[in-house]
Amino acid sequence: MNRWCGKVAAVTGASAGIGAAIARSLVQKGMIVVGLARRKEKMEKELECVKDKGTFIARKLDITDECAIIHTFEWIKKEFGGVNVLVNNAGIAIPGQILDVETAIWKQTIDVNVLGTLRCTREAVKILKETCEEGHIININSVLGHRIPRTGNAFPLNVYPSTKFAITALTQTLEDELRGSRIKISSISPGLVKTEIFDFDKDVSGWPYLESEDIADAVVYALGTHPRVQLSDIMIRPVGEAF
Numbered sequence: 001m002n003r004w005c006g007k008v009a010a011v012t013g014a015s016a017g018i019g020a021a022i023a024r025s026l027v028q029k030g031m032i033v034v035g036l037a038r039r040k041e042k043m044e045k046e047l048e049c050v051k052d053k054g055t056f057i058a059r060k061l062d063i064t065d066e067c068a069i070i071h072t073f074e075w076i077k078k079e080f081g082g083v084n085v086l087v088n089n090a091g092i093a094i095p096g097q098i099l100d101v102e103t104a105i106w107k108q109t110i111d112v113n114v115l116g117t118l119r120c121t122r123e124a125v126k127i128l129k130e131t132c133e134e135g136h137i138i139n140i141n142s143v144l145g146h147r148i149p150r151t152g153n154a155f156p157l158n159v160y161p162s163t164k165f166a167i168t169a170l171t172q173t174l175e176d177e178l179r180g181s182r183i184k185i186s187s188i189s190p191g192l193v194k195t196e197i198f199d200f201d202k203d204v205s206g207w208p209y210l211e212s213e214d215i216a217d218a219v220v221y222a223l224g225t226h227p228r229v230q231l232s233d234i235m236i237r238p239v240g241e242a243f
């Protein structure tokens with residue numbers, strides 16, 4: 001991990017949950033972390049207690065806005081000279097049955113979870129290829145990107161697992177495209193994590209869960225692997241998770 005000290009990481013969805021924990025960990029490891037989310041003030045508040053050798057900069061960004069993404073990554077390059085690590089963490093889950101919800105809900109989920117990841121990855125890789133620096137793209141996937149629990153409609157997951165299966169596929173496709181470069185790509189697939197994304201009083205009440213810091217630990221581990229190591233996917237689940 002020491003080799004990333006003083007290097008630049010962009011973390012999407014750093015205003016809450018897993019993204020905020022990842023941003024905190026990377027700052028503690030000495031990285032310059034640019035947090036990207038729509039709620040800039042919340043990002044600043046989430047990170048205000050981190051007093052360590054790294055730096056945190058909050059930047060407002062909606063990852064469904066392609067022009068804003070291009071502009072943001074140009075700004076990162078101008079301000080910090082490049083970007084080494086991108087953590088594609090921002091994501092949404094809108095519960096419902098696929099056949100019952102409006103097309104707009106399908107589109108919104110795919111736009112954030114899949115297209116947002118693709119757009120940010122393309123801009124980060126463009127910079128990495130210009131600067132010829134070592135890079136690592138980490139996609140926050142899900143166990144639902146590998147298999148679908150049969151809950152008998154108790155917890156209707158809508159198109160969320162479909163978007164995460166897309167993350168599995170695009171991570172593997174990009175690994176192939178990036179062969180021969182100094183850029184690694186990995187997916188981290190958590191089981192249930194206690195954040196705002198699911199309703200812990202209703203939908204998943206009583207289920208075993210992880211804390212966001214458990215996922216941040218996995219990101220630090222992935223980054224710390226030797227340059228020769230291609231870490232394709234880490235699946236990390238709470239003990240006792242049923243599916």
Ligand SMILES: NC(=O)c1ccc[n+]([C@@H]2O[C@H](COP(=O)([O-])OP(=O)(O)OC[C@H]3O[C@@H](n4cnc5c(N)ncnc54)[C@H](OP(=O)(O)O)[C@@H]3O)[C@@H](O)[C@H]2O)c1
Nearest residue numbers: 013015016017018038039062063090091192193195196197
């Ligand atoms: N919690 C779990 O059980 C679990 C399990 C497996 C995988 N995951 C994955 O982990 C990632 C983080 O989820 P979480 O549980 O930490 O959820 P969360 O607490 O709801 O946080 C989601 C984050 O995504 C950001 N975001 C949403 N839409 C955005 C947009 N259009 N542009 C920019 N940022 C956007 C939010 O920031 P703003 O609202 O400020 O924009 C927020 O920071 C997601 O990819 C999720 O699928 C979560």
